[in-house]
Amino acid sequence: xxxxxxxxxxxxxxxxxxxxxxxxxxxxxxxxxxxxxxxxxxxxxxxxxxxxxxxxxxxxxxxxxxxxxxxxxxxxxxxxxxxxxxxxxxxxxxxxxxxxxxxxxxxxxxxxxxxxxxxxxxxxxxxxxxxxxxxxxxxxxxxxxxxxxxxxxxxxxxxxxxxxxxxxxxxxxxxxxxxxxxxxxxxxxxxxxxxxxxxxxxxxxxxxxxxxxxxxxxxxxxxxxxxxxxxxxxxxxxxxxxxxxxxxxxxxxxxxxxxxxxxxxxxxxxxxxxxxxxxxxxxxxxxxxxxxxxxxxxxxxxxxxxxxxxxxxxxxxxxxxxx
Amino acid sequence: xxxxxxxxxxxxxxxxxxxxxxxxxxxxxxxxxxxxxxxxxxxxxxxxxxxxxxxxxxxxxxxxxxxxxxxxxxxxxxxxxxxxxxxxxxxxxxxxxxxxxxxxxxxxxxxxxxxxxxxxxxxxxxxxxxxxxxxxxxxxxxxxxxxxxxxxxxxxxxxxxxxxxxxxxxxxxxxxxxxxxxxxxxxxxxxxxxxxxxxxxxxxxxxxxxxxxxxxxxxxxxxxxxxxxxxxxxxxxxxxxxxxxxxxxxxxxxxxxxxxxx
Numbered sequence: 001x002x003x004x005x006x007x008x009x010x011x012x013x014x015x016x017x018x019x020x021x022x023x024x025x026x027x028x029x030x031x032x033x034x035x036x037x038x039x040x041x042x043x044x045x046x047x048x049x050x051x052x053x054x055x056x057x058x059x060x061x062x063x064x065x066x067x068x069x070x071x072x073x074x075x076x077x078x079x080x081x082x083x084x085x086x087x088x089x090x091x092x093x094x095x096x097x098x099x100x101x102x103x104x105x106x107x108x109x110x111x112x113x114x115x116x117x118x119x120x121x122x123x124x125x126x127x128x129x130x131x132x133x134x135x136x137x138x139x140x141x142x143x144x145x146x147x148x149x150x151x152x153x154x155x156x157x158x159x160x161x162x163x164x165x166x167x168x169x170x171x172x173x174x175x176x177x178x179x180x181x182x183x184x185x186x187x188x189x190x191x192x193x194x195x196x197x198x199x200x201x202x203x204x205x206x207x208x209x210x211x212x213x214x215x216x217x218x219x220x221x222x223x224x225x226x227x228x229x230x231x232x233x234x235x236x237x238x239x240x241x242x243x244x245x246x247x248x249x250x251x252x253x254x255x256x257x258x259x260x261x262x263x264x265x266x267x268x269x270x271x272x273x274x275x276x277x278x279x280x281x282x283x284x285x286x287x288x289x290x291x292x293x294x295x296x297x298x299x300x301x302x303x304x305x306x307x308x309x310x311x312x313x314x315x316x317x318x319x320x321x322x323x
Numbered sequence: 324x325x326x327x328x329x330x331x332x333x334x335x336x337x338x339x340x341x342x343x344x345x346x347x348x349x350x351x352x353x354x355x356x357x358x359x360x361x362x363x364x365x366x367x368x369x370x371x372x373x374x375x376x377x378x379x380x381x382x383x384x385x386x387x388x389x390x391x392x393x394x395x396x397x398x399x400x401x402x403x404x405x406x407x408x409x410x411x412x413x414x415x416x417x418x419x420x421x422x423x424x425x426x427x428x429x430x431x432x433x434x435x436x437x438x439x440x441x442x443x444x445x446x447x448x449x450x451x452x453x454x455x456x457x458x459x460x461x462x463x464x465x466x467x468x469x470x471x472x473x474x475x476x477x478x479x480x481x482x483x484x485x486x487x488x489x490x491x492x493x494x495x496x497x498x499x500x501x502x503x504x505x506x507x508x509x510x511x512x513x514x515x516x517x518x519x520x521x522x523x524x525x526x527x528x529x530x531x532x533x534x535x536x537x538x539x540x541x542x543x544x545x546x547x548x549x550x551x552x553x554x555x556x557x558x559x560x561x562x563x564x565x566x567x568x569x570x571x572x573x574x575x576x577x578x579x580x581x582x583x584x585x
Contacts (some may be wrong), residue, residue: 008517016574020480020481020482020483021480021481021482023482024481024482024485024486025395025399025481026389028391028392028394028395028398028399029395029396029399030391031387031389031390031391031392031394032392032395032396032400032408032456034388034392034452035392035408035411035412035415035453035456036407036408036411036451038414038415038449038452039411039414040438041426041430042418042422042423042426045425045426045429045430046422046425046426049429061580072405085584096544120330120333123333124332124333126506126507126566126567126570127336127510128509128510128511128512128537128562128566129510129512129513129540130510130512130537130540130541130544130559130562131336131340131510131540131559131562131563132336133541133544134540134544134555134556135335135336135339135340137544137545138339138343139335139339149576159494164533180332205451216411224384234417237417238417240419241418241421243419243420243512243513244512244513244537244541248541248544248545249445255416258412260537268419268421268513271421271424271425272421272513272516275424275425275428275516275517276438276516276517288359288429291421291422291425294419294421295418295422297418298417298422299414299417299418299421301417302413302414303410303414306413306414
């Protein structure tokens with residue numbers, strides 16, 4: 001009986017089967033648990049090492065605007081302000097551009113251009129942030145200083161947002177470089193969400209006599225709204241935590257100024273600049289507390305974004321798998 | 324119209340980078356260590372090697388864990404627990420790199436009492452793991468279920484199926500994920516600032532401060548010296564070329580490899 005003979009060795013191997021499988025499962029489970037462990041470790045380390053500053057300043061830490069390492073007085077408000085303003089400025093510039101690019105590539109673009117276009121936007125995402133910063137220092141800042149900022153001051157100076165000496169370095173430069181960096185993120189997610197809108201929605205709108213623009217507005221953008229917002233928030237998360245490019249152009253002065261021309265400081269850049277030089281435990285602890293705050297904010301922002309993107313693309317991908 | 328607005332900075336950045344970079348790159352730049360201020364010449368050879376060294380540590384630590392977790396999610400993770408791991412990985416992906424730097428500082432640098440290549444490697448590994456996990460899982464799920472069932476039908480145990488059938492079939496995809504994670508961390512500066520710290524000299528010891536290309540670019544870019552600005556551009560060009568060629572090489576290899584396996 002040849003069949004029983006060939007079956008025999010694999011039946012015998014059940015002993016190996018019984019040992020090998022649990023070991024394998026344990027090994028990969030350990031890897032998976034590492035991920036949970038890493039997150040736990042981050043939370044623990046940040047909280048443990050910032051405890052000293054938390055005890056010393058309490059909630060005053062987040063509303064005080066006096067950052068004085070020599071006197072050991074630490075208030076993080078200027079950094080929080082800088083992070084928020086530069087990120088919101090970046091969103092203001094990036095969102096219309098990113099959504100525009102995504103709509104163009106999914107709805108109107110000739111097929112030949114589609115590949116190269118998405119390749120280019122991905123390439124933008126692959127450039128390290130230190131190189132963005134380098135470019136900003138030597139190209140963007142001089143342009144702002146010599147042309148854009150004087151122009152804005154002349155035409156919009158009365159709004160008090162565009163006042164003061166045009167240094168080039170400052171909040172405006174940080175906002176623009178951040179915008180350039182987050183456009184690829186927002187547009188790639190928006191593109192994903194837009195392609196998830198079912199085809200028949202578009203066809204129905206067109207059949208009702210909608211023009212192409214009306215079809216995009218009513219059928220596509222409205223359906224994909226939650227996902228697009230998710231993409232925008234994901235971009236915001238990236239902008240909040242972005243360090244190098246911002247540090248290089250924002251001017252690094254812990255002050256709250258009304259004008260966008262004035263230098264500012266962000267939470268990430270104060271860490272980059274002062275962490276390795278921090279002398280004294282309270283100083284270090286205060287810096288880590290800034291890190292903790294930054295971490296918590298980005299976690300909340302990212303979780304929100306994931307949830308929104310999921311809510312749109314989830315049903316779609318399941319349908320796509322069935323088809 | 325909007326597309327043009329987006330493409331302008333891209334072309335401007337690349338064009339300017341190549342223009343300034345080509346003009347400043349030379350043999351000395353690639354083979355010598357930095358000279359003191361005011362002395363012309365010198366290069367970033369130690370930073371290039373240091374970057375490679377730190378990335379090697381990061382890959383040795385990060386790739387097995389990331390791929391292992393990806394296998395877990397694909398093979399055993401179709402449940403609540405798997406979902407929570409997936410979510411954690413996504414969250415970890417969004418943690419600002421500078422915060423990862425703080426954590427690596429407190430778990431490695433504070434224990435060793437000084438800045439080191441190991442700390443830099445650990446920081447970058449933490450950044451690589453979630454990306455690799457998610458792409459590995461996606462790639463493994465693309466492998467047809469029938470292939471697994473055929474293996475089980477032959478009496479092959481589950482672990483051998485996962486390793487030598489599923490993972491092997493998905494090799495090219497998994498490698499792409501690894502390379503993308505690699506490219507992403509190769510240009511990271513923020514987590515290295517207070518882990519690897521930078522160094523003006525050669526170093527290949529895991530417990531000593533080490534130069535890295537992005538760090539060197541950063542410190543030269545914010546310096547007031549023209550000579551250093553020139554070198555920062557050259558360094559940026561080298562960095563971009565390394566990243567792009569790494570990604571392109573894998574794309575190429577994958578394209579050829581996948582024809583072989585299917």
